Each structure stands twice: as structure tokens, then as C-alpha cells.
Amino acid sequence: xxxxxxxxxxxxxxxxxxxxxxxxxxxxxxxxxxxxxxxxxxxxxxxxxxxxxxxxxxxxxxxxxxxxxxxxxxxxxxxxxxxxxxxxxxxxxxxxxxxxxxxxxxxxxxxxxxxxxxxxxxxxxxxxxxxxxxxxxxxxxxxxxxxxxxxxxxxxxxxxxxxxxxxxxxxxxxxxxxxxxxxxxxxxxxxxxxxxxxxxxxxxxxxxxxxxxxxxxxxxxxxxxxxxxxxxxxxxx
Amino acid sequence: xxxxxxxxxxxxxxxxxxxxxxxxxxxxxxxxxxxxxxxxxxxxxxxxxxxxxxxxxxxxxxxxxxxxxxxxxxxxxxxxxxxxxxxxxxxxxxxxxxxxxxxxxxxxxxxxxxxxxxxxxxxxxxxxxxxxxxxxxxxxxxxxxxxxxxxxxxxxxxxxxxxxxxxxxxxxxxxxxxxxxxxxxxxxxxxxxxxxxxxxxxxxxxxxxxxxxxxxxxxxxxxxxxxxxxxxxxxxxxxxxxxxxxxxxxxxx
Numbered sequence: 001x002x003x004x005x006x007x008x009x010x011x012x013x014x015x016x017x018x019x020x021x022x023x024x025x026x027x028x029x030x031x032x033x034x035x036x037x038x039x040x041x042x043x044x045x046x047x048x049x050x051x052x053x054x055x056x057x058x059x060x061x062x063x064x065x066x067x068x069x070x071x072x073x074x075x076x077x078x079x080x081x082x083x084x085x086x087x088x089x090x091x092x093x094x095x096x097x098x099x100x101x102x103x104x105x106x107x108x109x110x111x112x113x114x115x116x117x118x119x120x121x122x123x124x125x126x127x128x129x130x131x132x133x134x135x136x137x138x139x140x141x142x143x144x145x146x147x148x149x150x151x152x153x154x155x156x157x158x159x160x161x162x163x164x165x166x167x168x169x170x171x172x173x174x175x176x177x178x179x180x181x182x183x184x185x186x187x188x189x190x191x192x193x194x195x196x197x198x199x200x201x202x203x204x205x206x207x208x209x210x211x212x213x214x215x216x217x218x219x220x221x222x223x224x225x226x227x228x229x230x231x232x233x234x235x236x237x
Numbered sequence: 238x239x240x241x242x243x244x245x246x247x248x249x250x251x252x253x254x255x256x257x258x259x260x261x262x263x264x265x266x267x268x269x270x271x272x273x274x275x276x277x278x279x280x281x282x283x284x285x286x287x288x289x290x291x292x293x294x295x296x297x298x299x300x301x302x303x304x305x306x307x308x309x310x311x312x313x314x315x316x317x318x319x320x321x322x323x324x325x326x327x328x329x330x331x332x333x334x335x336x337x338x339x340x341x342x343x344x345x346x347x348x349x350x351x352x353x354x355x356x357x358x359x360x361x362x363x364x365x366x367x368x369x370x371x372x373x374x375x376x377x378x379x380x381x382x383x384x385x386x387x388x389x390x391x392x393x394x395x396x397x398x399x400x401x402x403x404x405x406x407x408x409x410x411x412x413x414x415x416x417x418x419x420x421x422x423x424x425x426x427x428x429x430x431x432x433x434x435x436x437x438x439x440x441x442x443x444x445x446x447x448x449x450x451x452x453x454x455x456x457x458x459x460x461x462x463x464x465x466x467x468x469x470x471x472x473x474x475x476x477x478x479x480x481x482x483x484x485x486x487x488x489x490x
Contacts, residue, residue, distance in 0.1 A: 083403070083406055086406060086407070086409070086410035086412075092410065092411050097411075101411065101412055102412075103412070181399065183396045183397065183398060183407075192311060192377065192397075193377065193397065195311065195312075195315075196311045196377050196378030196382075197378070199314045199315060199318075199335075199338045201312070201315045
């Protein structure tokens with residue numbers, strides 16, 4: 001480790017303190033993305049199932065939600081949730097303020113709502129694409145709705161959704177960079193700090209770009225492994 | 238083939254002309270327009286403020302045409318070096334770190350920085366220990382950022398914003414306990430909002446060696462033009478005429 005410290009000490013921009021600043025940013029980015037993806041996925045499963053419901057009173061509101069959140073930029077959603085709510089009279093005295101005071105929770109909320117909207121549509125597409133024959137076969141075996149879902153529809157829908165969902169994960173990682181616009185020191189925020197301290201945009205952003213690239217490739221690698229296991233029956237022989 | 242060669246020669250001629258065109262008939266001024274009363278945008282999106290008028294006066298004195306380029310503060314020096322504009326005319330305080338990157342003209346004004354907080358708050362800016370645990374908002378890359386980051390390290394949380402008008406929202410919202418900002422800008426931002434009456438300046442810090450225009454180091458001829466014009470407007474009364482429109486006290490330097 002000594003050689004690393006020495007190398008960093010002889011460097012103008014990437015000193016030990018700036019590298020640690022980047023590290024803190026990396027932790028924040030990974031946390032933000034991971035937590036919002038998990039919550040978003042959990043929310044999107046029931047939403048996707050209800051979205052395929054025949055009753056318009058059930059599927060229309062969900063359609064409207066995904067339509068709005070997929071149809072507007074995430075940055076606008078974040079600004080509305082972070083800055084916009086402060087203009088609601090009495091918000092500071094309400095219980096919600098406990099959550100909205102910090103920058104992290106509004107960002108998390110925006111990210112969760114956004115990724116849940118996309119994931120809902122990805123899952124819905126996969127559910128709708130279930131071959132009719134499989135459902136008929138399930139019915140013929142006497143399975144009820146929930147059993148059909150659990151045993152027949154969802155397992156194959158998850159498999160079909162996997163490639164599209166890996167894109168969503170990567171988009172989410174890249175979109176998380178806008179958290180830095182509401183004072184969160186994520187990877188991009190750390191890069192901005194270094195950039196404004198040393199007036200070195202090229203070094204600061206090239207470095208952070210390389211970190212994002214590594215993260216993206218790690219995610220791709222994981223999904224490749226998953227797809228190899230779960231979609232083995234579709235692989236070329 | 239011949240046509241392509243002619244076209245290429247034409248392109249080359251045009252590009253070499255634009256390189257030579259350092260005759261400064263037009264000077265582009267970079268500005269971060271979130272800083273009233275020095276520079277901001279009015280309801281119609283027009284640039285207004287003390288420095289905007291001063292800049293126009295300086296350009297008139299230099300007998301050049303001025304074009305304003307709006308740029309976020311945290312990218313304002315890289316933008317100058319990347320030739321998006323020829324000078325920064327945006328309340329930039331002279332600091333040794335910045336002077337390594339850019340060349341400063343003579344300073345043209347100096348104002349202290351002020352701490353602003355809710356009226357009745359128990360913070361004392363002369364005793365920074367009273368700020369323990371507070372959340373302090375600054376604009377990223379300003380002298381206030383440098384000062385607060387250094388002085389408050391380990392004591393309070395420094396929260397950095399891209400634009401001055403963003404952290405005033407968070408001060409009013411209660412996300413910040415204090416902000417550190419140029420005194421006139423802080424006063425103007427408080428005056429510009431109904432909620433500002435509940436807030437007040439609780440102390441000042443004399444930061445920076447005055448604000449100046451910043452140029453690329455290689456543009457020595459433009460530097461001479463700026464300094465000469467600045468000296469003229471400061472001495473012939475043009476400066477003071479603009480100043481009284483915005484400030485009741487003298488800020489000239």
C-alpha cells in the first residue's frame with residue numbers, strides 16, 4: 001500500500017484525499033442505485049400483474065403512473081420532489097419533512113418511482129407474452145390464478161424480462177449521476193468537487209467515467225452469468 | 238478532386254482567419270447569472286445587474302462589441318480555457334489558486350462575505366464552535382466554499398450547490414441552517430422572496446482580494462485593453478453612476 005500512497009502524494013489532483021472522496025462517492029452511488037432497484041423491483045411485480053388486469057379501473061391508473069414517469073425526464077421528477085415540495089405550505093411542520101429534509105430520501109423516492117415505472121412495463125410485456133397454451137394447460141390441471149402465476153407465468157416471464165431488465169439496471173446506474181444536482185456527493189458529485197477544486201475537468205471526469213465503466217461491465221458480467229444459467233434453453237447449440 | 242482541394246483550401250483559409258481574428262472586435266464575456274444584484278436574469282430572461290452594466294460600459298470604452306455567454310459557476314474557468322468566451326466577468330474573486338489558471342485584471346469591486354441564518358438562531362460566526370453540527374450551504378468552487386470547507390472541517394456539514402439561487406431555496410426550506418455568500422447577493426436573495434423576512438445576516442467574513450475580470454494568460458493585449466478601460470470608467474464617473482443604481486454604499490476598488 002505504501003507505493004500507492006507515495007504515488008498519490010506525488011500527484012497534483014489524485015491525492016489520497018481526493019481518491020477517498022471518490023471512494024465515498026462510489027459507496028453513495030452503489031447504495032442509491034442498489035436500494036432503488038430493489039424497492040423498485042418489489043413494487044413493480046404487483047403493479048405489473050395488476051397492469052394486465054382486464055378491469056380498466058385497475059389497469060388504467062397504473063398505466064397512467066408508468067406513462068407519466070416514463071414520459072418525463074428523471075431530472076424533472078427529482079427537482080419536483082426535492083425543491084418542489086418545499087413550496088407546499090406547512091410541509092416543514094408535517095411528518096413528511098422528516099423524510100424530505102435530507103437530500104438522500106427525495107432522491108431515493110424519485111429513483112424508486114422512476115425505475116418501478118420502467119420495470120412494471122418490462123414485466124408486463126413479459127407476462128403478456130406468455131404463450132396462451134401454457135395458461136390453458138395450467139387451467140386444465142386445475143390451477144387457480146395465483147398458482148398459475150407462481151408456477152407458470154412468472155418464472156418464464158422473469159426469464160424473458162431479464163435482458164431488458166439488465167438494460168434498466170445500467171440506465172439506472174447512469175441516471176443516478178443526477179443525484180449530484182441535489183447536493184448528494186455521489187460519484188459525479190465527487191468528480192464535480194475535484195473539478196472545481198483543481199479546475200481540471202478532463203482528469204476529474206475521465207477518472208469518474210472509468211469508474212462508471214467498471215461498474216457497468218460488472219453489472220453486464222453478472223447478468224451474462226444469470227442469462228447463461230436461466231436462459232440456457234435458448235442458447236445456440 | 239480539384240473541387241475538393243479548393244473547398245479544403247477555403248475551409249483552411251476560414252479557420253486560419255478566425256485564429257488571426259484576435260483583433261477583439263467582439264469580446265465574449267462568460268457570466269453565471271444566478272448572482273443578483275451583480276448578474277441575474279429578469280422575468281423576460283434578459284441579463285441584468287451591476288456587473289452586466291459595468292461590463293457593457295467597459296466594452297463601450299474598449300470600443301468592442303460585447304456578447305454575454307451564460308455559464309454555470311463550477312465550469313466557468315474551464316469554459317474560459319476552452320474558449321467558450323474570452324473573459325469571465327462574473328464577480329470572480331482573485332485567489333492564488335485561480336491565478337494559476339487565469340490572468341486577473343485589476344479588481345473592480347470588493348464586498349465581504351456574510352453568514353445568513355434564521356433570525357434568533359444561536360450561531361456566532363466569530364466563534365465557529367457554535368456552528369457545530371450545522372448544515373452550511375455554499376456555492377461550489379467559490380471562495381466561500383474554500384473558506385467554509387477548511388474552517389468547518391469536522392465541525393459542521395458543508396453542502397455545495399451549483400447555483401446561488403438553489404441554496405436559498407434550501408435555506409428557506411430548513412434543509413440548511415446557514416449560508417455563506419457575498420453580502421449584497423445574500424441580501425438581494427433574501428429581499429427577493431417573501432420568506433426572506435425571517436432571516437438575517439449574523440456576521441461577515443472579509444474573504445478574497447476583490448473581484449476582477451479573468452482572462453486567458455496568453456491574451457496580454459486584451460488584458461491591457463481591459464485594464465485601461467476599467468481605469469477610465471472608474472475615474473470618469475461612469476462606474477459610480479452604475480454603482481448608485483444598485484448599492485447605497487461604495488464597493489469600488
